[in-house]
Amino acid sequence: MLYGQSVEITCVQVVGNDVQITWNETTFTGAFVNYTIYASADGNPYTPVASITNPNITFYTLNSSPSLFNSCFYIATELNFGTFNSTDVYCNILLEANASVSPPGIVELTWNSPTTNAAVLANTNAEVWLEYPAGTWTLIATLPGTAINFDYEVTTCGDYLNFQIIYSNNLNCSFNSNFAGGNFNDQTAPAIPTFQTVSVNPITGLVELNWNVNPSGDTDGYITYACNGSNVSLIDTIFGRNTTQFIDLLSSPNQGSECYLLAAIDTCYSGVPPSPNTSPTSGVCNCTIFLSPTSYTLCDQFIPLEWTAYGGWAVDHYDIMHSTDGVNFSSVATYTGSDLLGEHSFITISNGIHYYYIQASSGSGSISNSNVQSLVVNYPTTPQFHYLSSASVRTDDTIDITVRTETNSVPHLYIFQRQNLFDPLQWETIGEVSGSSGNLVTFNDTEVSPQSLSYSYRVILKNPCGYFIDTTNVGTTILLRGEDFQEDFYNTLFWSEYANWDNGVDQYNLYRSIDNSPESYVDFVNSPPYSFNDDVSEFIASEGKFCYRVQATSLPIADFPGEVFNAYSNRVCLDYDPLIWIPSAFVVDGFNRTFFPVISFADTTTYRMIIYSRWGDVIFDTSSYGTPWTGEMRKDYVHENAYVYHIMIENHQGVLFERRGTVTLLNDRDQ
Numbered sequence: 301m302l303y304g305q306s307v308e309i310t311c312v313q314v315v316g317n318d319v320q321i322t323w324n325e326t327t328f329t330g331a332f333v334n335y336t337i338y339a340s341a342d343g344n345p346y347t348p349v350a351s352i353t354n355p356n357i358t359f360y361t362l363n364s365s366p367s368l369f370n371s372c373f374y375i376a377t378e379l380n381f382g383t384f385n386s387t388d389v390y391c392n393i394l395l396e397a398n399a400s401v402s403p404p405g406i407v408e409l410t411w412n413s414p415t416t417n418a419a420v421l422a423n424t425n426a427e428v429w430l431e432y433p434a435g436t437w438t439l440i441a442t443l444p445g446t447a448i449n450f451d452y453e454v455t456t457c458g459d460y461l462n463f464q465i466i467y468s469n470n471l472n473c474s475f476n477s478n479f480a481g482g483n484f485n486d487q488t489a490p491a492i493p494t495f496q497t498v499s500v501n502p503i504t505g506l507v508e509l510n511w512n513v514n515p516s517g518d519t520d521g522y523i524t525y526a527c528n529g530s531n532v533s534l535i536d537t538i539f540g541r542n543t544t545q546f547i548d549l550l551s552s553p554n555q556g557s558e559c560y561l562l563a564a565i566d567t568c569y570s571g572v573p574p575s576p577n578t579s580p581t582s583g584v585c586n587c588t589i590f591l592s593p594t595s596y597t598l599c600d601q602f603i604p605l606e607w608t609a610y611g612g613w614a615v616d617h618y619d620i621m622h623s624t625d626g627v628n629f630s631s632v633a634t635y636t637g638s639d640l641l642g643e644h645s646f647i648t649i650s651n652g653i654h655y656y657y658i659q660a661s662s663g664s665g666s667i668s669n670s671n672v673q674s675l676v677v678n679y680p681t682t683p684q685f686h687y688l689s690s691a692s693v694r695t696d697d698t699i700d701i702t703v704r705t706e707t708n709s710v711p712h713l714y715i716f717q718r719q720n721l722f723d724p725l726q727w728e729t730i731g732e733v734s735g736s737s738g739n740l741v742t743f744n745d746t747e748v749s750p751q752s753l754s755y756s757y758r759v760i761l762k763n764p765c766g767y768f769i770d771t772t773n774v775g776t777t778i779l780l781r782g783e784d785f786q787e788d789f790y791n792t793l794f795w796s797e798y799a800n801w802d803n804g805v806d807q808y809n810l811y812r813s814i815d816n817s818p819e820s821y822v823d824f825v826n827s828p829p830y831s832f833n834d835d836v837s838e839f840i841a842s843e844g845k846f847c848y849r850v851q852a853t854s855l856p857i858a859d860f861p862g863e864v865f866n867a868y869s870n871r872v873c874l875d876y877d878p879l880i881w882i883p884s885a886f887v888v889d890g891f892n893r894t895f896f897p898v899i900s901f902a903d904t905t906t907y908r909m910i911i912y913s914r915w916g917d918v919i920f921d922t923s924s925y926g927t928p929w930t931g932e933m934r935k936d937y938v939h940e941n942a943y944v945y946h947i948m949i950e951n952h953q954g955v956l957f958e959r960r961g962t963v964t965l966l967n968d969r970d971q
Contacts, residue, residue, distance in 0.1 A: 886931070
């Protein structure tokens with residue numbers, strides 16, 4: 301046999317149940333005799349399987365049932381001066397899919413390489429494709445070109461699965477294998493689920509279990525177990541892979557630490573009798589923190605607390621959480637993850653029931669709460685609420701600060717403070733008011749300029765023992781500014797936000813006064829930007845004085861249901877200059893028969909108009925706005941000509957505005 305002028309096989313792949321062989325075309329068509337395809341099935345000697353006498357044919361389909369055996373091929377090219385064999389041997393890929401005996405639930409995929417050429421295999425990948433459901437193919441693995449096996453974990457129950465191998469990154473062809481499949485059962489348990497946290501809900505007092513979504517896609521649900529020493533008992537089964545929370549309605553975390561384990565189940569049943577595939581548990585019980593009962597000694601400035609360690613993950617730190625209403629908790633102390641003793645330290649504490657729980661935090665953000673313990677503290681009663689309900693501008697130099705508080709027979713001192721405009725960290729005391737009676741405590745700050753600045757206030761509460769016991773929220777006044785656009789007949793108002801009601805501002809109501817009339821409602825704004833364009837074109841008959849105030853109204857506040865707090869801005873006034881429109885001509889007995897100006901935004905009681913002849917004689921003089929010149933002088937019409945006018949009027953501030961010019965009179969009457 302001779303080598304050197306052979307054609308080379310470019311592709312061997314399965315098409316249906318046949319094998320298609322493709323090669324490049326010979327360049328020696330004039331000396332061509334035939335192509336002979338040689339095949340070796342299942343390792344047998346090579347024998348000719350086809351002869352092609354047309355040099356332009358470059359493929360051949362072999363009806364070989366590739367699902368039953370694999371074949372390898374080479375091509376001999378016979379020319380009139382010799383026979384030349386292809387350099388490389390290529391094989392069709394025979395894929396087999398068999399269920400694994402051990403471990404069960406695995407499909408063992410095996411196939412042969414399409415070539416022994418290491419260079420070709422190094423530059424390609426073997427892709428494993430799955431058909432499930434019927435008609436839907438999914439790439440499930442990408443392997444090196446040298447791979448000849450792959451184990452697929454079954455995640456379906458008794459369904460038909462079909463597989464195919466395709467070689468990618470090859471410039472010539474994909475060397476598709478046959479389809480191989482069968483009915484396979486999932487007999488593999490899901491992955492072991494992992495807890496996020498086991499925690500006591502401080503509101504319900506019940507233990508809540510939270511875990512991560514199981515990475516096994518066939519997870520059907522989870523089984524929860526209770527740990528009691530070495531005894532483990534089943535609690536419940538929770539269905540749904542994405543269901544990752546369970547509330548133990550029978551838990552009693554106030555009696556001691558509660559511990560739990562978790563397993564996962566899938567949708568498939570196996571064994572005798574059949575039961576769901578169930579994962580092992582993690583083997584480590586996750587346990588709640590138990591906060592022991594505690595007590596308070598009168599006049600002490602601390603409450604001691606003791607708790608057990610959280611079981612499940614490493615604790616980064618513990619927080620002592622405190623509340624006076626059993627609902628709104630906040631941290632009052634932080635301890636390391638190795639500390640199991642702590643205390644709530646304070647200068648003074650309110651009288652009544654106090655609630656505590658311990659919160660454990662991991663380095664990755666997981667949180668677990670202990671049970672809640674309560675204790676009664678006897679201390680001089682202080683107002684239950686004290687809230688800065690309004691910081692409102694009353695006049696150009698006065699701001700009213702109002703605190704909503706509880707009527708109390710024991711006098712407490714309310715210390716009013718204003719934030720330093722130049723150093724926001726500094727607060728200056730501006731006055732003190734006793735709040736022993738009444739539910740409103742008010743202070744008037746008169747050392748301010750609310751027309752140009754916004755001010756922030758707070759109030760500190762001091763009890764009869766001299767202890768500062770609380771600071772109210774901050775109230776910040778609204779600063780209103782305005783700009784007139786007289787030529788377009790509108791005013792633009794813009795203002796700062798009122799702060800800080802608990803839930804913010806419901807809306808801003810805009811009020812307007814025209815020419816010193818009582819204020820009237822204009823419109824409201826309930827979202828940024830806090831501005832409003834006021835169209836005043838309908839008020840051109842006014843004197844042009846527009847004054848505005850903004851009223852902020854609060855959203856509902858939890859401590860004051862049914863109440864709405866208000867705060868006013870400073871007052872801004874915008875003054876318009878008179879607008880005077882003067883015609884240039886009029887026609888006696890024409891369409892425009894008389895001459896008079898149209899004036900807006902002025903005090904019309906100050907109006908005067910004088911008409912002169914060109915020699916300076918007074919022809920017409922009136923102080924009644926709306927009385928026009930008809931073109932007459934002493935009841936006779938004047939001649940057609942240009943006449944001089946002088947118009948005078950004052951604005952609402954008494955400033956005189958004058959207009960001088962000429963008007964042309966046209967007269968069709970016979971003189």
